[in-house]
Amino acid sequence: MSLSKNKSKLITSLQQKKYRQKYNLFVAEGVKVVRELLNSELEVDSVFSTDENFSCEKVNVTLISEEELKKISTLKAPNKVLGLFKIPEQLEVQKNGLIVALDGVNDPGNLGTIIRLCDWFGVKQLVCSKNTVDCYNQKVIQSTMGSITRVQINYVNLINFLTEVNIPIYTADMDGNNVYKTTLPKEAILVMGNEANGISAEINSIVNSKLTIPRFGDLQQTESLNVATATAILLSEFKR
Template sequence: MLSKSQIKLITSLKQKKYRQQHGFFVVEGIKTIKELLHSDFKLHLLFTTESFNINAKDEVLITEVDLKRISFLKTPNKALAIFKIPEFKAIEQSGLIVALDAIRDPGNLGTIIRLCDWFGVKELVCSKETVDCYNPKVIQATMGSITRVNISYVDLVSFLKEGNLLVFGAFMEGENVYKTTLPEKGILVMGNEANGISNEVEKFVTEKISIPRFGDVQATESLNVATATAILLSEFCRRF
């Protein structure tokens, strides 16, 4: 059975301020929930139409109709879980780090998290203006990758100021990435969808790189930030 206060809690978790207030976020779909159950994430409550055979006090069996009431999806997928937002974990300055400067689109952030997972990037550092990674649309797009990437929200300028790694950023006038020497360790900064990397962050970019355009002169002005991240991470990794 689903209580009124549970419905109220779940609905509130659509909004960042209530996620932060309660320290919870919502995950939907059996596959992704199972991935989180097998990770360090801590379950708060699971609402499901089919038992997962986990600790009975954590699991609430509900009807399809009830699931439809609480789901954020058009077509709910058998289960909805509330997990605890993990505590801040120190950022390890080893390997390649991806830093995001005000990425706004949940789909882009979700895709970038999946890319970090694919390319073995352990640390994703987001500016405070970046969309919340516990936004339900981001969680949906990550397909469970969120369990394998440490995501931190920081003051990006301070973070870059304090570090001593090379900082790479994509700029139109940057050096052709195909011809650039790329190290195993470093920070790759990706900028906002509309405005790119901000002026304050640009000051800390030590290596400006670019993805060459092969199309006509009038070809598209820019790549989508998620596809640009894909190409750049591939370039960093293919050499090792």
């Protein structure tokens, strides 16, 4: 009942996307996150715990030492449990209701926050461009908690997807329509862009409507809202 060298090596390799894709597995850590994923429809591969009281129906929990956990954990303060879960198959995109699409969002924390927002606002479908950060990145998993199991996430050729779909497309833009004065439809795609560069030119060219969150502070300033907080405000406007 301890951690084999091979398993340990496998687990740390999953910090890289190419190995997650090779083995079709991702890592989740901590009692709360692992418990939430165990309670979801995800298939579990294996669970390791330093606490002999942590058990689950789906799989035998392997008891490991604090030291062993430390070796395979990416957390500063490892929290008792680490689980390996199977990356689910990509289902077909659900092309109805409110959809969020991400065009090259880089930061795992931002993606995690956006997944939680989708879950909160009942957005069932998140569509990501291929260059958006991987949602099975461990930082994303740790920050989304169970939300990742309730939002369907697809990685697609975003320009093709947007060209083919028959739903109005909105983006956030500095020079768009005041979102507070715009009537928003129930069925729409909200595209949010990269942290530094925003929406790519190609995608911008097929957008139907640009939305602006008005700035109430000093108008001279050029800084923009963070992509996750802008998504929060826009989803709130679509749903309120």
